[in-house]
Amino acid sequence: MSGLPPATRDWLTGPGLTRLWEGIRKRLESNGVQATGSLRLAALNTQERNDLSLLLGKPLTGAAVTVRLDVLDARLRASAAGLGLRDTLEELGPPLTDRRAVRADATARREQVWSSLASSLDASPLAGKEWPRRWYDLLRRAGVPRGVTPDAAIWTLQQAVQVLTVLLGPERSGNALGRGELAAMTTGSAHGLDDGTWLARLVQRGVALAHGTEFPDDAAGRRALWRLVSVTPDEVSSTVLTYGLRPVGEGWRECALRERAKHHAETHLTPRDLHSLRLRLPAGTLIHICENPRVVEAAADAACVRPLVCTSGSAATVVFTLLDALAATGCRFAYHGDFDWPGIVLANRVIRRYDAVPWRMGTADYEHLAARSQAEGIPQLALDGQPVSADWDPDLAPAMTALGVALHEEATLDLLVDDLSRQT
Numbered sequence: 001m002s003g004l005p006p007a008t009r010d011w012l013t014g015p016g017l018t019r020l021w022e023g024i025r026k027r028l029e030s031n032g033v034q035a036t037g038s039l040r041l042a043a044l045n046t047q048e049r050n051d052l053s054l055l056l057g058k059p060l061t062g063a064a065v066t067v068r069l070d071v072l073d074a075r076l077r078a079s080a081a082g083l084g085l086r087d088t089l090e091e092l093g094p095p096l097t098d099r100r101a102v103r104a105d106a107t108a109r110r111e112q113v114w115s116s117l118a119s120s121l122d123a124s125p126l127a128g129k130e131w132p133r134r135w136y137d138l139l140r141r142a143g144v145p146r147g148v149t150p151d152a153a154i155w156t157l158q159q160a161v162q163v164l165t166v167l168l169g170p171e172r173s174g175n176a177l178g179r180g181e182l183a184a185m186t187t188g189s190a191h192g193l194d195d196g197t198w199l200a201r202l203v204q205r206g207v208a209l210a211h212g213t214e215f216p217d218d219a220a221g222r223r224a225l226w227r228l229v230s231v232t233p234d235e236v237s238s239t240v241l242t243y244g245l246r247p248v249g250e251g252w253r254e255c256a257l258r259e260r261a262k263h264h265a266e267t268h269l270t271p272r273d274l275h276s277l278r279l280r281l282p283a284g285t286l287i288h289i290c291e292n293p294r295v296v297e298a299a300a301d302a303a304c305v306r307p308l309v310c311t312s313g314s315a316a317t318v319v320f321t322l323l324d325a326l327a328a329t330g331c332r333f334a335y336h337g338d339f340d341w342p343g344i345v346l347a348n349r350v351i352r353r354y355d356a357v358p359w360r361m362g363t364a365d366y367e368h369l370a371a372r373s374q375a376e377g378i379p380q381l382a383l384d385g386q387p388v389s390a391d392w393d394p395d396l397a398p399a400m401t402a403l404g405v406a407l408h409e410e411a412t413l414d415l416l417v418d419d420l421s422r423q424t
Helices: 006-012 015-030 046-056 069-078 085-092 099-123 131-142 150-168 179-187 198-210 219-228 252-262 271-276 293-301 317-328 341-354 363-375 396-403 409-421
Strands: 038-041 065-068 240-243 266-269 286-290 308-310 332-335
Touching (some): 006 085, 015 038, 015 046, 015 069, 015 085, 015 099, 046 069, 065 069, 099 131, 099 150, 150 179, 198 219, 219 317, 240 317, 252 266, 266 293, 271 317, 286 317, 293 409, 308 317, 317 332, 317 341, 363 409
Parallel strands (some): 286 308, 286 332
Antiparallel strands (some): 038 065, 240 266
16 A cells, blocks of 8 residues: 555656656665755756645745755655655655665675685685685686676685695595596586586686696687696597598508598597597698588598598587698698688688688689579578678678678589599
8 A cells, every 4th residue: 555645646746746756766876865965956847846836835936946855855744745755755666776785785795705715715725825816816806707696606616616626735636537527526517617617717717827827718728728637628529520531650540540531431530539640641732621511421422532621610629629730730721611601700710720722712603603503493592691801802792792692512512522523
């Protein structure tokens, strides 16, 4: 039930007092919800001047008025409203928010996060070492990620201290641990230390500081960081799709790759394979790179002779690990991808990194394929997104924009297979 009589409520909510209540609400919410200070209203219209005159109990003739909040509070209590200023505003709604108290509470809760971390470090076997103090300072400067509540932050930081104690404390045996095993042991979830989680980043920063190394900015570097503390990341679930690689060497892995190439079979290589494999190809070997696995499948079906590496879309870290290894042996590269904007982004990345030559990726290639697909009655795929300039051909993006057609590698499949079938 409302504490205001209906007639009083109707009058107080009239348009002549709207600006007054809005201004007072902002003032109260910013000053601890106290009826102190004053509010000035300028450019009063006739309705506002009449209603304010009645509310304040004095005639107003000017274009502006200054309202003392304590006087208005007393006036409301003695009126038909029978309530003070704060209660009147609560009745008119919405509820008032004490923003000063909210800010103070947020500050206190943030401070609790860092005092809790300091206490956890002081109580851990890591206390007394120099790097945990730098770790604490670094984390405090960085702050808690957006969306993480103080309670969740306290819990995650305590978990980080626990994981670092296992990895860097005096009781560490030095035996290798799987990352999933470590996560299950310290967090209760095998995915608790998955790459990209805040907890994983907290732990990795601690490891980097403890070992005096820079924090890496790529997945390969983060895996190397885990290995510094004898933690084995998952190196078997991600793969790079290859075809026709014939490395020199007599190890069983090199022999297996050559045997699969001999029988025109594709091969999925894991990061674990790449750590163990000596990928030495004859200097100057031309490696073709494609974006879609269908090209590899077609090359294998046609018994193509050219070596091929597939990025399988956006190119995971394992793809670049393989290409880096091939580049180190003096291999050359030719790249083909989709004629859409994400495809041009990936093509730019690969061509820049490896000085690759574009492979059927010019303006003339695009226009020929677009015309051919239209003549064959193939449904046209609309080109969506923001245009991206192709580093190797400044005319390509304008041509794609003009036609508005996206072409995936399957549209070029016969031509790519012909190229991969040539001996020289």
